[in-house]
Amino acid sequence: MIELLAPAGDLDKLKIAILYGADAVFVGGKQFSLRANASNFTYDDLVEGCKFAHDRQKKVYVTTNVIPHEADKEGLIEYLKSLEAAKVDAIIAASPFIIETALNNTSLEVHISTQQSIMNVPTVNYWKEKGASRVVLARDMDLEEIAYITKHTDTEIEVFIHGGMCAGYSGRCALSNHLTNRDANRGGCAHTCRWFFDYQKSLQKEHEVPFSMGSKDLSAVREITRLIDMGVASLKIEGRMKSLHYIATVVQTYRRIIDEYTKTKTIQNYEMYEDMLKHAENRETSHGFFHGLPEVSEQLFEKRSERVMQNFVGLVLDYNEETKMATVETKNVFLMEELEVFSPVHESKVFNNTKMFNKDGEEITRAARAREHVLVHIPFKVHPFDMIRAKRF
Incomplete structure (x- = not known):
């Protein structure tokens, strides 16, 4: 059975995600996580969250996906052992240092983060040989590439299906660091790609509308059936900073798609599911890289209308x-x-x-x-x- 994996920025969101249909959640602890501005989980939160999930036969994964500098290394073993004690099911990591430390010092399952930009079979197999049980593929891949990997490896493959897309290569970006001194790869992303910028003076008359370099959010409603058929192990929703309502709406929508297709091998009404998602969305969406390189229509180059959702x-x-x-x-x-x-x-x-x-x-x-x-x-x-x-x- 394919796994539906949902984000949870705090304990309430973890409970909502599970109650509304997630098979597993990914959360951030107080250290080594790429969402430093999220509420994140204390040790006691993790213990309670894991018990809540395990009582319902669900799983909890913790992100430890920073790219650590020397100053960030202290306390890693103790932190990983605390995750093990809390009965966390796996960690999601990008740094070889964190991955190796976890495999050598704990019994934690290790999933390789999308920050590793994994896009081919040899790299998947490399991490399997190192001891990882799952690989989260780069978000810059089309369906044919994903299908080839799932066919030629027996490692669990996880794919993003919904949420924000990064302008950097598979999430690795230096814009925030360069313009705000907030390091995206150490948890401080300022989402600089979504800012509006002015053109240089010589082009201002021709281009009076400011531009951004961000992408539309990913929405894979119509691609889920192919991902299931090709043997993807986990379908991942992005958004630990999102609201309770967003998580509940998106999780339940994909839960219903998965359940309908698993039961009937068909989807009767894609439009119904797309309408369900509109209750939660405040940004435009596209299919990302699933059908090849995104075109201009999948980008957010100029001023767009984003409304605050208050429903x-x-x-x-x-x-x-x-x-x-x-x-x-x-x-x-x-x-x-x-x-x-x-x-x-x-x-x-x-x-x-x-x-x-x-x-x-x-x-x-x-x-x-x-x-x-x-x-x-x-x-x-x-x-x-x-x-x-x-x-x-």
Whole structure:
């Protein structure tokens, strides 16, 4: 069975990813991770997260994918042993130093990060001989190249299917370091490729619109079936910095695609799944390198419209079946309006919000304070971790 691998920037996101259909999650610890600005996991978080996952027969992988300088080496063995003690299932690493240290000093499974830019069979086999159990391929590969590798190696292959694409070669970029002194390969990426830049003076009249050099986000809805058929072991979603709602929406969409194809060997309605993803997306998407070198239409060279998504308005904490009142933690402003419940355990349902109370029991018509607990009358049963979306967006 193919694995659906989801990002989790903190413990709540780990739980959401698993509940909404992920087979495994990848997280960052407090050290040696490429998302230094994410919340990341303390040791206690890792212990709790691993228990939550393992109780549901799911897995947890920890990113240790920095490219360490001499000053970054201290404490690596102790850190890796702490991951082992927390019962982490594997680490994802790019540096030969970290990979070798883990293999020689722990029983941790090692997955080779996409930062290694692996694009051919000999390199896959090299890392297998070193002791790695999985290779995450470079993101700059087309479907035919991926199929050739999966056919000619028995090493587990992991492929990115959704999320941000890096302008650097397979994620290795010096723009951030050069322009902001924030090292992308040590966890400090400033996403410089998404900035807007002015043309030099001689071209300003002809090109008055600023340009960027970023790519559209990856979305592989229509490529999943081929990846399954060619024997890819794990399908990976990018986005440890993304919201709870984004993770739930994207994970559930791909879960349904995988399950439909596994059961029926066909996909009846790709458009339905693409529409599901639109609830979470705020950037344009493309198929990346899957069908060859990206064309101009897959890039973001000029000003584009990115909207802040505010349709996720509440997270269900509890439900009283007698009163039909749900305790909801607010995420964005919502009113007495049509709302949709998005759930990991039942199909989405719509209701009209006709009755709502604040924490003091006072009836209200507007929930506006972030993370406030309010009571909302919902005429059908809902469950903890169900999400409420506003239909007006």
